[in-house]
Amino acid sequence: MKNLLSVLKIAVPDKIYLKDPETSDLGKRIIEHSILLIHEIGFDNFTFKKLGFKIGSNESSIYRYFESKHKLLLYLSSWYWAWLEYQLVIETFSISESKAKLEKAIEVVTKTIAIDSDFSHINEVILYKIIVNESSKSFLTKEVDTENKEGYFEIYKRLITRLKEMILAIKPEYLFALSLASSILEGGLHQNFLNEHFPSITNCKDGKTTTEFFIHLVENTLK
Amino acid sequence: MKNLLSVLKIAVPDKIYLKDPETSDLGKRIIEHSILLIHEIGFDNFTFKKLGFKIGSNESSIYRYFESKHKLLLYLSSWYWAWLEYQLVIETFSISESKAKLEKAIEVVTKTIAIDSDFSHINEVILYKIIVNESSKSFLTKEVDTENKEGYFEIYKRLITRLKEMILAIKPEYLFALSLASSILEGGLHQNFLNEHFPSITNCKDGKTTTEFFIHLVENTLK
DNA sequence: CTAACATGAAAGTATTACTATTATATTTGC
DNA sequence: GCAAATATAATAGTAATACTTTCATGTTAG
Numbered sequence: 388m389k390n391l392l393s394v395l396k397i398a399v400p401d402k403i404y405l406k407d408p409e410t411s412d413l414g415k416r417i418i419e420h421s422i423l424l425i426h427e428i429g430f431d432n433f434t435f436k437k438l439g440f441k442i443g444s445n446e447s448s449i450y451r452y453f454e455s456k457h458k459l460l461l462y463l464s465s466w467y468w469a470w471l472e473y474q475l476v477i478e479t480f481s482i483s484e485s486k487a488k489l490e491k492a493i494e495v496v497t498k499t500i501a502i503d504s505d506f507s508h509i510n511e512v513i514l515y516k517i518i519v520n521e522s523s524k525s526f527l528t529k530e531v532d533t534e535n536k537e538g539y540f541e542i543y544k545r546l547i548t549r550l551k552e553m554i555l556a557i558k559p560e561y562l563f564a565l566s567l568a569s570s571i572l573e574g575g576l577h578q579n580f581l582n583e584h585f586p587s588i589t590n591c592k593d594g595k596t597t598t599e600f601f602i603h604l605v606e607n608t609l610k
Numbered sequence: 611m612k613n614l615l616s617v618l619k620i621a622v623p624d625k626i627y628l629k630d631p632e633t634s635d636l637g638k639r640i641i642e643h644s645i646l647l648i649h650e651i652g653f654d655n656f657t658f659k660k661l662g663f664k665i666g667s668n669e670s671s672i673y674r675y676f677e678s679k680h681k682l683l684l685y686l687s688s689w690y691w692a693w694l695e696y697q698l699v700i701e702t703f704s705i706s707e708s709k710a711k712l713e714k715a716i717e718v719v720t721k722t723i724a725i726d727s728d729f730s731h732i733n734e735v736i737l738y739k740i741i742v743n744e745s746s747k748s749f750l751t752k753e754v755d756t757e758n759k760e761g762y763f764e765i766y767k768r769l770i771t772r773l774k775e776m777i778l779a780i781k782p783e784y785l786f787a788l789s790l791a792s793s794i795l796e797g798g799l800h801q802n803f804l805n806e807h808f809p810s811i812t813n814c815k816d817g818k819t820t821t822e823f824f825i826h827l828v829e830n831t832l833k
Numbered sequence: 834c835t836a837a838c839a840t841g842a843a844a845g846t847a848t849t850a851c852t853a854t855t856a857t858a859t860t861t862g863c
Numbered sequence: 864g865c866a867a868a869t870a871t872a873a874t875a876g877t878a879a880t881a882c883t884t885t886c887a888t889g890t891t892a893g
Contacts (some may be wrong), residue, residue, distance in 0.1 A: 406839095413840075429752035434880065445841050450882075523746050529652035531807050540808070547811045563823045566801055566813045573800050574793050581792060584754050585763070588770045590789045600786045607830045629870095636871075657849065668872050673851075839890075849880070859870070 397473070399465040400538050406452050408462075414452055416442045418466075419508040421459055426513045430460060430521040457528070461539050464525045467518050468542040470511065471496060475549060485556040490602055492553050496546075497575030497598045519580050547572060558609045567608065571601050620696070622688040623761050629675050631685075637675055639665045641689075642731040644682055649736045653683060653744040680751070684762050687748045690741050691765040693734065694719060698772060708779040713825055715776050719769075720798030720821045742803050770795060781832045790831065794824050 396409065408414030420442045425433045433456060439446040453459045475495050482488040500515035526540065534540070550568035554561065561567075578597040581589035591597040619632065631637030643665045648656045656679060662669040676682045698718045705711040723738035749763065757763070773791035777784065784790075801820040804812035814820040 411839080431751060435882085436880080445843095446881095447842080447883085448840055451839080455881075520750060523750060526807070527743060527746060528654060535807065544808065544811050562818060563813045563826065565811050566804075566820075566823050567827070569800070569804060569811050570793070570797050574797055577792070577796050578789055581789075584749070584758065585767065588767050588788050588792050590786045595785060597789075600789050603786065604790070604827065604831050607833060608827050610830060610833075634870080658851090659849080668874095669850095670852085670873080671871050674870080678850075835893095837890100837892085839888100841888075842886090843884100844886105845884075846882085847880100848882100849878100851877085851879100853874100853876080855872100855874085857870100857872075859868100861866100861868075863865090863867100 395473075397466055397469045399462055399469060400541060402537055403458055403462045403465060403539060404453055408452050413442075413444060413448060415508045416444070417449055417452055417459075418463075419510075422463065422510060422513050422517060425460075425463075425517050425521065430456070430517075430524060457525075460521065460525050461534070463514065463517060464522045465539070465542050466509070467511075467514055467522070468546055472542060472546045472549065475546065479553070485553070486606075489553045489557060489605065492550060493571060493601050493605060494598050496550065496572055497578075497601050498596070499579055519576050519583070522576070554605070554609065561609060567605065571605065575601060618696075620689055620692045622685055622692060623764060625760055626681055626685045626688060626762060627676055628673075631675050636665075636667060636671060638731045639667070640672055640675055640682075641686075642733075645686065645733060645737050645740060648683075648686075648740050648744065653679070653740075653747060680748075683744065683748050684757070686737065686740060687745045688762070688765050689732070690734075690737055690745075691769055695765060695769045695772065698769070702776070708776070709829075712776045712780060712828065715773060716794060716824050716828060717821050719773065719795055720801075720824050721819070722802055742799050742806070745799070777828070777832065784832060790828065794828065798824060 401407070406414065408418050417438065421433070421438055424438055424441055428437070435449045435453075435456060436446045439449055453462065475492055478495050479488050479491050482491055500511055503510050503512050526534075528534075547565065547568045550571060551564045554564040554567055558564075575597050578589050578591040578600065582592050582597075586592055591600055624630070629637065631641050640661070644656070644661055647661055647664055651660070658672045658676075658679060659669045662672055676685065698715055701718050702711050702714050705714055723734055726733050726735050749757075751757075770788065770791045773794060774787045777787040777790055781787075798820050801812055801814040801823065805815050805820075809815055814823055
């Protein structure tokens with residue numbers, strides 16, 4: 388996996404950025420340190436000025452890569468979904484039995500990311516925490532419909548479609564495969580959010596995992 | 611229901627506001643029109659200045675009721691959860707059979723609110739839309755842990771606890787009752803969000819409802 | 834070696850999210 | 864019916880945000 392990703396490039400919809408941050412040293416430092424800074428102070432308190440200060444660069448230079456901090460969040464989200472899609476495909480590819488395949492898929496998309504694959508400047512453990520705490524803000528806006536038309540959420544939707552296919556492979560007549568798929572993905576993030584901030588309203592803690600909860604849920608639903 | 615609510619008052623944790631908006635005409639107009647304005651321009655674009663202009667009042671007067679627009683969102687969210695808790699209790703109270711009770715509960719918390727009960731200045735149909743589109747922002751902040759300790763999310767957590775009890779009444783040995791309860795509540799909002807903005811990744815549309823999806827899901831999970 | 838391009842530095846703008854002060858209107862308590 | 868208390872309005876002010884613009888400088892490619 389590590390090897391493959393050092394050859395492959397995670398592709399993010401190119402309308403999200405003004406200049407591809409992967410093409411320069413400054414760009415890469417913007418991505419690397421924006422992840423660390425958003426994690427540190429939260430997306431709402433994050434500004435390009437503060438980021439510029441952190442990487443010893445100028446605010447105006449960062450604006451040459453991203454129109455706004457919102458676009459940067461879209462970039463980070465898309466990058467994460469693309470990375471997760473890659474994990475999903477690789478990890479389930481060789482499994483032919485439908486049930487085992489879906490189980491592995493649920494595991495991939497609901498587990499807490501705790502190990503950085505370390506193939507790039509992007510720390511996936513911290514990025515995952517940002518996804519849990521901030522990614523909803525990328526679509527909870529008045530501009531969501533326009534941005535959806537522009538294709539900013541394509542990877543996310545494709546991921547859900549892939550999950551849906553695996554669900555339908557088990558039970559083709561199930562009428563809610565898309566809803567179940569989207570519930571697994573967002574619900575997985577949400578349970579991990581609760582584990583961190585509202586432990587009194589989740590059971591996904593103390594050794595019981597979000598993955599177990601969803602595997603049990605899905606298995607019974609498709610029985 | 612209508613009659614009862616005209617006597618009862620929806621109680622919101624009093625640390626959320628500086629002055630109870632229910633105690634004055636201006637306060638009520640702040641609540642009434644903040645709901646309309648947030649729905650119109652989105653929470654991110656909403657300001658007390660714009661609201662003041664809309665209700666023919668001054669920005670500084672609104673600040674006497676709420677410290678910040680974030681506190682106002684917490685107020686609206688808490689009000690909605692309290693209102694929903696009330697609906698839940700009333701509608702399930704007289705049902706003794708566990709399965710029917712839980713089914714009714716799922717219906718209450720996952721259905722799209724389309725009729726305003728019209729007992730107050732608060733338009734519940736529009737408020738529901740705000741909850742779907744904006745309520746996550748009330749807890750997706752760096753201050754969530756402090757605010758949780760202050761008790762700002764008590765009603766929300768109590769609602770989930772009530773749902774959990776109804777789940778356990780059916781299957782006491784089920785290990786994920788809290789996670790299932792929180793998934794129903796947040797998942798219900800999310801499916802309705804998808805229906806509005808990302809219809810390609812949900813089945814809760816074209817006559818198939820979010821409620822049906824969750825009733826089927828829960829019934830099979832607890833079988 | 835020069836033209837193109839990337840980055841940096843500085844200044845400017847409109848808006849936001851408040852706070853503070855003072856004035857005026859309304860209510861209430863006696 | 865009047866003074867005191869309270870609520871609201873008007874105005875101004877502040878620091879920060881979310882950018883944009885301009886110009887200078889350094890670097891790189893043909």
